[in-house]
Amino acid sequence: MTRPPALRVGPSPIHGRGLFAGEAIAAGTVIGRFEGRRVDRDGPHVLWIRDADGGWYGIEGRSALRWVNHADEPNASFRDEELVALVDIAAGEEITVDYDPDELD
Numbered sequence: 001m002t003r004p005p006a007l008r009v010g011p012s013p014i015h016g017r018g019l020f021a022g023e024a025i026a027a028g029t030v031i032g033r034f035e036g037r038r039v040d041r042d043g044p045h046v047l048w049i050r051d052a053d054g055g056w057y058g059i060e061g062r063s064a065l066r067w068v069n070h071a072d073e074p075n076a077s078f079r080d081e082e083l084v085a086l087v088d089i090a091a092g093e094e095i096t097v098d099y100d101p102d103e104l105d
Helices: none
Strands: 007-011 017-021 030-033 036-039 046-050 056-061 076-079 082-085 094-097
Touching: 017 094, 076 094, 082 094
Parallel strands: none
Antiparallel strands: 007 017, 030 082, 036 056, 046 056, 076 082
C-alpha cells in the first residue's frame, strides 16, 4: 500500500485557507479521502456526492481536504469521496477543484 502524499493547510491567494501539496504529486494519484459526517444540508465545507440511485448526499468535511478551493482550471477532482490529481502538481502548489454548481441542478 502506498502512503498518501504530504499535504499542508495554509493561507490561500484564492480564498482564506487552502490545501497545498507538501511534495510533488503525479497525475492520477489519490490525494486523500474526504472524511466527515453525512448531512442533508449545505455548508461551507460540505461535499455533495451522487449516490447509486441518482440522489445526492453531503459529507461535512473534518479532514484537511475540506480546505480545497475552487478553480476554473483545477488540478484535482473528487471521484466520490476520493480526491484525485488531474495533472502533475508541484510541491507547494495549491490543490484546487471545480465546485461546478451547475452539476447540482
